[in-house]
Amino acid sequence: MVITxxxxxxxxxxxxxxxxxxxxxxxxxxxxxQMEILRAKYHLDKPIPVQYxxxxxxxxxxxxxxxxxxxxxxVPVFDVLKMKxxxxxYNNLFSLLISLPIGVLLxxxxxxxxxxxVDYTTSFMVVIFISVPSFIFATLLQYYAAFxxxxxxxxxxxxxxxxxxxxxxxxxxxxxxxxPIARVTRYLRAELAExxxxxxxxxxxxxxxxEAQAIxxxxxxxxxxxxxxxxIPMFTHIMSGSMVIERIFSIPGMGGLMVSSIxxxxxxxxxxxxxxxxxxxxVTVLVVDLAYGVIDPRIRIGGRHIE
Amino acid sequence: xxxxYSPTDPRFAHLGPEKFRLRQTDAVLLxxxxxxxxxxxxRDAAMRFAKSxxxxxxxxxxxxxxxMAIVGPYMTPYGYNDQNLDYxxxxxxxxxxxxxxxFQGTRVLQNRRVDALSDTSRYPxxxxxxxxxxxxxxxxxxxxxxxxxxxxxxxxDDVYFLFGTDYLGRDLxxxxxxxxxxxxxxxxxxxxxxxxxxxxxxxxxxxYGGSIDMTMMRITEIIDAMPDVVVVTLFILYFGxxxxxxxxxxxxxxxxxxxxxxxxxxxxxxxxxxxLAARTLGANDARLMFRHILPNSIGPIxxxxxxxxPSAIFxxxxxxxxxxxxxxxxxxxxxxxxxxxxxxxYYPEQTFFPAxxxxxxxxxxxxxxxxxxxxxxxxxRGTE
Numbered sequence: 027m028v029i030t031x032x033x034x035x036x037x038x039x040x041x042x043x044x045x046x047x048x049x050x051x052x053x054x055x056x057x058x059x060q061m062e063i064l065r066a067k068y069h070l071d072k073p074i075p076v077q078y079x080x081x082x083x084x085x086x087x088x089x090x091x092x093x094x095x096x097x098x099x100x101v102p103v104f105d106v107l108k109m110k111x112x113x114x115x116y117n118n119l120f121s122l123l124i125s126l127p128i129g130v131l132l133x134x135x136x137x138x139x140x141x142x143x144v145d146y147t148t149s150f151m152v153v154i155f156i157s158v159p160s161f162i163f164a165t166l167l168q169y170y171a172a173f174x175x176x177x178x179x180x181x182x183x184x185x186x187x188x189x190x191x192x193x194x195x196x197x198x199x200x201x202x203x204x205x206p207i208a209r210v211t212r213y214l215r216a217e218l219a220e221x222x223x224x225x226x227x228x229x230x231x232x233x234x235x236x237e238a239q240a241i242x243x244x245x246x247x248x249x250x251x252x253x254x255x256x257x258i259p260m261f262t263h264i265m266s267g268s269m270v271i272e273r274i275f276s277i278p279g280m281g282g283l284m285v286s287s288i289x290x291x292x293x294x295x296x297x298x299x300x301x302x303x304x305x306x307x308x309v310t311v312l313v314v315d316l317a318y319g320v321i322d323p324r325i326r327i328g329g330r331h332i333e
Numbered sequence: 334x335x336x337x338y339s340p341t342d343p344r345f346a347h348l349g350p351e352k353f354r355l356r357q358t359d360a361v362l363l364x365x366x367x368x369x370x371x372x373x374x375x376r377d378a379a380m381r382f383a384k385s386x387x388x389x390x391x392x393x394x395x396x397x398x399x400x401m402a403i404v405g406p407y408m409t410p411y412g413y414n415d416q417n418l419d420y421x422x423x424x425x426x427x428x429x430x431x432x433x434x435x436f437q438g439t440r441v442l443q444n445r446r447v448d449a450l451s452d453t454s455r456y457p458x459x460x461x462x463x464x465x466x467x468x469x470x471x472x473x474x475x476x477x478x479x480x481x482x483x484x485x486x487x488x489x490d491d492v493y494f495l496f497g498t499d500y501l502g503r504d505l506x507x508x509x510x511x512x513x514x515x516x517x518x519x520x521x522x523x524x525x526x527x528x529x530x531x532x533x534x535x536x537x538x539x540x541y542g543g544s545i546d547m548t549m550m551r552i553t554e555i556i557d558a559m560p561d562v563v564v565v566t567l568f569i570l571y572f573g574x575x576x577x578x579x580x581x582x583x584x585x586x587x588x589x590x591x592x593x594x595x596x597x598x599x600x601x602x603x604x605x606x607x608x609l610a611a612r613t614l615g616a617n618d619a620r621l622m623f624r625h626i627l628p629n630s631i632g633p634i635x636x637x638x639x640x641x642x643p644s645a646i647f648x649x650x651x652x653x654x655x656x657x658x659x660x661x662x663x664x665x666x667x668x669x670x671x672x673x674x675x676x677x678x679y680y681p682e683q684t685f686f687p688a689x690x691x692x693x694x695x696x697x698x699x700x701x702x703x704x705x706x707x708x709x710x711x712x713x714r715g716t717e
Contacts, residue, residue, distance in 0.1 A: 030558040041567045157695035159647050161654060162688050173678050266562045270654045274674060285655045300563045307560040
């Protein structure tokens, strides 16, 4: 995992530094001497491997991510990230947290009432929510639930706190959650429908458990293991989806930061954002790997994964 | 001299043929020749596919959109980038549907002064359709006016834009279908790239196995661990945001899933006897891989390609939304959506058509891939 992160950082750094044009190429009002000073200050005058060595040394030894050079001039990149990350993570984690239980619940209902009207309705909704991109829902919600009816603010209110903040984030979170809810529902329905017919479920009911008890204690636990596989792609999906959602609802988060840092050629910032996204997705993988052990004691770290 | 009966043998002259009787004259030989034609793999799949109504509907919807993407841009006299500042932000007007009360080219103008309504220089004759919500605010009588926006703007009656126009007066009908075409091209070409790469990579890894397989799979794991956003962003940063670089950016990570699937299929089939037989007959590795083992995977490959298309369409519009995708004036569904988003609160109809088309495409391809999976591999029905 560390190796993967190292490779990502290396490729990211190289790609960004090898891009045609200098970071200061478009600043016409700068004299050559000024440009030289700036280039020397940010080590841009040295060969790229040396730049990379300096970057890695600062990052590992001092925890120094470099300094933003265009958008937030002079502000350390780390401070910019510290400002933006909570906003994005608030959204993403919230939407993950509400979509898991709702998806699990709907999945159970659909599996238990298989081939009933409930099941068909759920399946129909699932197809729609999985297929239609989250930004279409965001647009719909913004137009109908915010603009036409006025139930929610049209864009995010940055100054709001507490309940008002949650209120202004409701629509983005709903838009982000619909897809993941559908994914979890579809997966759990398929898994649980198969589990319910297995022998140990029959045994559980034979020994006197009610159907609800049997499903809750034995059925779901078995279906959760493969579900963990779905969560990783789901979270990265939420993250990339939230870049667009943030733009639609004007939320000042990581997505907007990445785009504007690219457009403003603020490369230390771009690199930091990319590293952030990589770290988050690697951590998600790790957390899910560890969660296998908790969900299913038969799988322990060091053993083979169930793929 | 043998004792076998023969009618010409003089010893058996007293035993004429009429003394013999066939034991099984009443038995009919049923399988002398097949009455029906043999059903091949694709025919079989096609028959199962045709049974699923929902897949057929999806296929038809996709075909219609595909057809319109080809001919749509030529159905109007306007080019995709013809700007006309007299025709800005017109609402959709479809003459064939106007008598049903939709797409008449009307628009509600809010908070207009009642005393200005009779001014024919502002409201040309016949442009006002309905006046509602009269009220007095600050001593001025205001109302909401529903106008025939085309007349209101002083446009001839025979000029109409089926989907309306955008903020530069470009015909949205042309732009929407051209955008659909661009998005579909990006999706299909990138899926072809990703299937081709994954196919060759997965075949080699799966066929040779051992340390080759091990190394190749480690490489895919490393690439796979990089988040999509990061890979696509870096790729487009480096190669620019042209059509080709977006197509390739979409293929950078997606081939891995195909490669894994093919590798799995190879592990399943490479030890079968027929492969051994072919090898004994002198088939070389390439022939064994692509002629004998790979055709087993044709069903899953097609299914996978169908699943990959909607996700490619999604990523394309996602990129256009965050400003890394196709650039204006070229059109794509993502470009149209993000341009429509800017004026959503005033002209929602500009977002409506691209949103409907992308939704139908995404739902259609998802249903189609489900139908194909069930058709090619009925044992997989209902699982994900």
